[in-house]
Amino acid sequence: MRRGRRTLLLVGTAAAAAGLAAALWQNRRPAAAPAGAIPPQALWSLRFPRPEGGELALSTLRGRPLLINFWATWCPPCIREMPAIDRFAQQFAANGWQVLGLAADQEKPVRDFLSRNPVRYPIALAGFDGIALSRQLGNEAGALPFTVALDAQGRIAHRHLGETRFEVLAAWAEGRPKPP
Secondary structure, three states: OHHHHHHHHHHHHHHHHHHHHHHHHHHHOOOOOOOOOOOHHHHHOOEEEOOOOOEEEHHHHOOOOEEEEEEOOOOHHHHHHHHHHHHHHHHHHHHOOEEEEEEOOOHHHHHHHHHHOOOOOOEEEOOOHHHHHHHHOOOOOOOOOEEEEEOOOOOEEEEEEOOOOHHHHHHHHHOOOOOO
């Protein structure tokens, strides 16, 4: 009887250890493409109106690392993180990084907001379809703000849901682990 319990305990412990090891290993691997992910060709073919007029073709940003931030004027964490994103855009432009703000909002509120709070990186209007696009880039919750970094080949390198900080973005650009 004792031998059976000991064997059961050993088997249970081994199974738990194997499960923990598998979970740790899976967390080390890059994130898989999200379900319903946008194909790279479709992503680069997108065009967005600009709040000041004209349009931005995503294809013009192809071939260099790209940080895309989904935001809205009615989203307080989105507004709070904009100075950090602006700082990142300025500091890492010399390293080849590009930044694009995609507003999941309407033209007039975005234009009014930017007239009071200008940023030095391009902003384009994704409208409410921006949430669907952010989901295709890994934002499973469909919440804002959402930031995604694409490498020079257009592959998703990093994702962050919620308000981000300059230190996190800088770590991504420098290939360092994300700070706590």
